[in-house]
Amino acid sequence: MSGRLRLTTPGGVARRASFSKAPATLPVWVAIGWLGCTGSPTGPSQDATGQPFTVSPVAPEAIASINPLGHMTTPFNALPQPRMYLVLRDRSAVNPVLAPAGGRVTWLLGPKPDYRIQVQVSPALTYFVDHVTPEPWVREGAEVQAGQRIAVHSGLTCCVDFGALNSAVMSSYINAARYSPESIHADSPLRHFGGPLRSLLYSKVTRFGDALDGRADYDRPGRLSGNWFLEGTPVAGSLLPENWTKQLAFAYSNTHPSMILVSIAGTLPIVNLCAVQPGA
Template sequence: MRLPSKPESLFWAILAMVMLLTACTMNNNEDDIWTWGNYPELGTGPVEFKVVPLEDGTFNEITPMGHMNLPQHPIPTSAGGFSFLSNGYSQPVKAPADGVITAIRYTHVFNVDGTKSFPDYAVRIYHTNTFITWYDHLSAIDDTILAKTGTLAEGWTKAYVPVKAGDVFGKTAASSEQVTGLGMYAYDKEKTLDFINPEKYGPFGAHAVFAFDYFRNDIKTQLFAYIKRTAEPRGGKIDFDVAGTLSGNWIVEGSNVISSPNPWNYWLSFSYDMYYPESRRISIGVELGTTIGKSNGILTQPVEGPDYTAARTGSDPVRYKLADAMEGLSSLPATSDIKYTLLAQVVEENKIKVELFDGNIDNPSFTENAKYYTR
């Protein structure tokens, strides 16, 4: 699913797996931007989805979790959802299960060349106090919902609008120039991913689950036929942290990826392709990329270099020779494809020293351009 290229909202400054919700008028003041809400009437636990949000024949692929796209998605994200066929635009979007719409975001996004602006909405549904879904890149909110929320201002509007499974709450993107799919995310507070420090991912990110796992079995079987990834788990994987090794996500030492206006800048990830988990990826965020003039960061794949878990605390620096990578492409790059060299050392259990070099360097050594990362 291709995302818009020039967002106007601060929302786009936050990783897709970190949902920031700004406070507006509501009768539940506990439900603010950094906490889970408290709706006693909803109970707890996951729910079973009984309705597909989009009509059959409007989409041709369901994307797993693990999307990476520099600069704004430098680590594997929980961004999964539907990719449209040509008739997938301006189509109704339905609630998959009963719940309550508690927040709606209204902003604008631009097309790739920045010449057109499109209204763009996101909707959050609490199905229980511990299980929510999230829908991104709508072109409109249904009138039945607006009748209860009133006119939406730019930014986040809090709401309390009960919906039943099958109720229409919005429409898909109006044009491929807005976006080519519908993001559908799910977060289960009772499950926590294997990140070294889950709190680094905000209140929701470390609780990301694959939404399509929660459909009724007969529906799930049909939907999984649209997933290109054949490896298990079919819904993808985003948590690769292994303490004392390079594997997983890292943050520039001393930076704050929660409160910074540009949190994506500070990440580095030793992970794997969302479709082909045998294909290694080293996603180099803006801070490290800029040291060799790559101001948007770089998604790369190792041509040479050890397994991520082979580099351990106190071991000598390891060298990776890197080629450019493309998401969803299982390739075997050759020596002639090498464009960069990365030197990395695990100096403490959750601290590494890295340096990026332009070109194919046989015997690199750390210089003053090296950076320290922590988790």
Template sequence: MRKIIALVLTASLSFVGIGFAQAANPKAGTKCSTANQKVTFSGKTFTCVKKGKSLVWDAGVPVAKQAASKNVTEGFLCAEGSAPAKDTNGSTLYCTKGGDGKSSWRPQSQQSSGGGANTQNTGFKLGQLGASCSKNSEIAWNGLMAAICKNGKVSYLLAADAPKTPAGGFTSRPEWYPTLSQILGGSGATEPTCAPSSILFTSPVLPLDQLAPAIPYGAMIGGHVTPIDHAYLGVKALSKPASQLTASDYVPVTAPAAGTITEVSNLGSPNSYRVVIDHGCNLYSVYMVMNKVTGVLASLAAQAATSGYLKANVKVKAGDEFGRQAETALDFNVFDGTQWLSGFQNIQSYLTQDTWKPYTADYLPFFTPSIRTAMEAQLQKTSSPRVGKIDHDIAGTASGNWFLAGTNGYAGRLNSDYENARAMLGSGTVPGKNDYSWSHLAIAPHQVDTKAWVFSSGWWKDPNGDADQAALIVGSGQVTPDKLTSASGMVVYKLAQLSYTPPAGVTPNPSGSMAPWPIGYTVTTGMSRGVVALQVNADGSLSLELNTTLTDPASLTAFTAAKRIYNR
């Protein structure tokens, strides 16, 4: 599934200067760090301008819409909301909104990354959505989606239809969940016969002598409401203001092992690309917010800059350059089709978008010892696992990921949309909402300082979506969210601004620096952000009430009409 979260990745993603959140999710009038910096977000381009003695984001100007092509061809623009259509080869394509705010024809409605024909494979147990089926309650991957036979028709698999999650979570892929090859390789993909452990990364992704502190998996920031499934590899050039960067500051991004580049996508700005490498043997590496398309991809640079999503088939060897980086940290992660994260209490929630999430793997073990040591030394998180963690669900507690009741998981659309669907639904946008993450909620440890808890909500003040984060302060006598159960009743926590302190003896980053915070920094709290009442219900759902005007938890004594309900 393509990263629709690229909507908030067109800007630098670091925890310094103006802060990671404000750079990724600009708001008119809030502080920014670099004059004339431009960020595309939610259909507008914001510019960092000087106002008095401060730098702030302007009101933004709407992104000019390009005309949609009438040609149903993969990668070509389409009118948002267009019905699925077949290309000249008979493959079904879906009009899918990308990180640049434009919609284009793509092969899978679930944002699958590159590759694979999308023609329906008759070998699957269940046919296309709406087709007749004979075995009610049968669940199977139909080549495009996890489906269920319901009332004699192939339908979307909803949470109520999915098998119950074991108490400790699924420790391996359940039969009804798609394999990584099906997700990233398309409906015609074949399952590998070799193991990811047979692949060794013999080349660094970035020059080791140019590495700066790296942000681990699990950050929650802006529209990234739930813990992020990729790291951000820092480069030394980030210590320079963007206006002072020269060509020599851009360092090569190189393939860690042989493979095939299957996707080159533009994420909405001239310096933000996504690349996917299939290394074979059920192993993929993914790179996002890559600044320049170069090297083995140089011939595709012009096309990638204007196409949004671009399917590719470019062979690479270990060490081959395919990009350059200087302006932002490089998003990086690895997916391993033989590994499985057990800390998601309802994996059905990820079938509509980011279906790859349970396959997110620690990338360090794939590198040679010397490269691993150098990369590990730059990770901000000093505790194990150094690369971070994204699955924090604990059954019967408030800890982990949640989705607003009545919605169908990660895509943010209503259950009724799927119940009434007669054709495959796209994702990445929700009718009437500002962002797909409007319905997301996460209550999880901070990605670096795991003693601190983060409250992350896609709905802060605006029910249409205005994602934000705050520190959740566990007061004297209160239980931590991972110990909050139905027996605890309603507990009201104070929320505060997230702030950071470098380790003793380490100089803080200068104002305006885009470099990630130093290794081992800790979370401190700033001004009040309000209070939040939480209650785990007997059925496993979570009641929540967020009040951004109160400062004293004792002031909220009972739920009001503002209460919300979330499910896993």
């Protein structure tokens, strides 16, 4: 699906750009203020594969709040993000990062001192923590145990990113080739905790309503809803930093799920996260 977007600047100058979200072409004129989608957002519908997470990656008392799946901010994360954010009470403090479950380190992404650590728990389930400085022994192939200190927060952001990849989950993106496994198999990491710890972590989620996990996939065939890419954006490199300004999203707020947002990363004259007026 493709279409052309027309915006009018405060000076009355109209700007147009062509965006697409699937290989097929369907010329459509659209205007900001109309989303053209129905239904309400929910979290991942698949059942969790057990509850193997037994330790919070950051001490609960050090977590001020948890931002659910679907966070958007421009221009760096214009598309709804398939991860949660553990917002720290004090980013200047030493915040140890613990393994929520045992497993094997399958990916270590730099550069220093800001890393992402990815751990495979089972053939179906993997988790990751991001914006951390790994312990010296943490390398690809290393085995970790639940509760083991694997890193500290890098201090370069306000939060520790926390995500889960679950092969039982298939996101609804129209053109899956544009996305990484993190997006295609995105799951709520909180669903894999059990008992009082699960309740405690969910109590910190900043989202109105009952579906506290949030969601990141809003693509709907024939609708404006979802993620769009500037025509000509390489399919395989759609999520690379050099293509961030070529992204556009029409999605629900991850904290106020009745609010429709338009997330514009660049190319168009407005670079911002805009709310659609109720009833528009």
